Amino acid sequence: MVKITDVARHAGVTPSTVSYALSGKRPISDATRQRIEASIRELGYRPHAGARALASSRSNVLALVIPLRTGIHVPVVMQFAVSVVTAARKHDHDVLLLTQEEGEEGLRRVADTALVDALIVMDVQLHDSRLPLLRALDRPSVLIGFPADAEGLTCIDLDFRAAGKACVEHLALLGHRCVALLGSPPEVYVRETGFAQRVVQGFTAAADRHGLTSSIHPCDATPAAARAMAERLLREHPALTGVVVHNEPIVEPLIKAFESLGLRVPGDLSVTAICPDELAEQTPIPVTSVTIPAEEVGTRSVDLLMRKLDGMEVPDTTLLPPRLTARASTAPRAG
Incomplete structure (x- = not known):
């Protein structure tokens, strides 16, 4: 050595x-x-x-705060974590992963020690109880996600509002007039998690602008819940021809459920999703999707944090535009 x-x-x-x-x-x-x-x-x-x-006078360690709450899809969250760790190593930093639901108390415990130089915080809620402390800390922080009031914070994420809008506009251009959003598990909305709320906002605004009939349905992340939701949609919305899925675990079970109920995808029903590309590409019918750019978001969050540690100015807001890739699950509305 x-x-x-x-x-x-x-x-x-x-x-x-x-x-x-x-x-x-x-x-x-x-x-x-x-x-x-x-x-x-x-x-x-x-x-x-x-x-x-x-x-x-630095520890060369960053804290990555990912409370693994109910309703969170861990595989996608871990894509963000791996990206942050990989980017941090390029800056010669290690990462301390905090996964407990500790809120402000957990942040304060870490911040009051010399364990970490700075923090990256995920699963941001619209009215997040951690925000006052993050604004007051003497350590830099970056949020992956946006609260309702982002003043005094540095935030980065996919533009989920634009992602919901992009999915609806794709379906509208294909002639679909009745669409549904199958969203995250109910508890995600109860917590007012920012990304889930913004998908709803974008979906609703785009559907209204195009004069579409629309509905929103939170759904548990299980095959049984996907089957029950497919049955409910066909019963309550017989004119439905377009679906947006923002719930990664049910993308494939939902398509199978619709097909078992006699609907052809995309002949009778077009399906879009907001999910990682690898998931969309590996389903039996490749799914038209807006990708979750976990690698880019994680890398850029670390870059923002390192610039803040070096005393450099950074933008308060970084919104990554959605990228929709058309695949085999969508087609013009029949008839």
């Missing part, structure tokens, strides 16, 4: 000079700094994490 003394010998300086160059505690001439940096690159030297933290 390459040591700081090896770098010093290679660069022709003392070990303390290398230390000063790494920590920035004392001024080093540009020529000497460049020589040290060249030696570090050539030898592949990596400063010890503890030494870096001591020198910079």
Whole structure:
């Protein structure tokens, strides 16, 4: 393993000079700094994490706060987590994952220690109890999600309102006049989770603008619930020809349920979804979908946080536009 003394010998300086160059505690001439940096690159030297933290008064650890509440689809959440961890490592940071539903108390416990330099917070609710503390903390934070009032916060997410709108407009252009949103489990709406509320807003606004008959149906994330919902929709909305699904686990069970009830997808019923591309592509009938850009959101949230840690200005709001990919599950309305 390459040591700081090896770098010093290679660069022709003392070990303390290398230390000063790494920590920035004392001024080093540009020529000497460049020589040290060249030696570090050539030898592949990596400063010890503890030494870096001591020198910079940083822990080089980010907290990722993901309360795994009921109704949350864990596989998609973990895509965000993996993206954050991967991006953080590129910035030489580790990630402390906090999954308990601890609210403000959990945030305060972490913030009152030297465990982490900054926080990324997920599963943001419209009226989130954690917001006053996040605004008051002396540590930078980034929210993946948007509350009703984002003033004084840095937020990033897919534009879920535009995503709901995009799905409805795709169906409207295909001639569908009666559409339904099959949404997240009921408890997600009870908590006023931001992304779920915004999909409803976009769906409703677009349906109204196009003069469509529309309805909204929260649904538990089980095959049995999907079957019961399919039966209910056919019973209550016999003119239904277009469906938007914002509930990843029921996308495939729902299509199977409709087909078992005698509807052909997309011949009789067009189905769109807001979900990861891999899910949409792997169903027996590939589903027209707006992708969940977990990798991009996670990477950009870390980049925002690192810029804040470096004292740089960042935008308060970053909304990623939806990208809809048409696949085999949608077609013009029959008749």
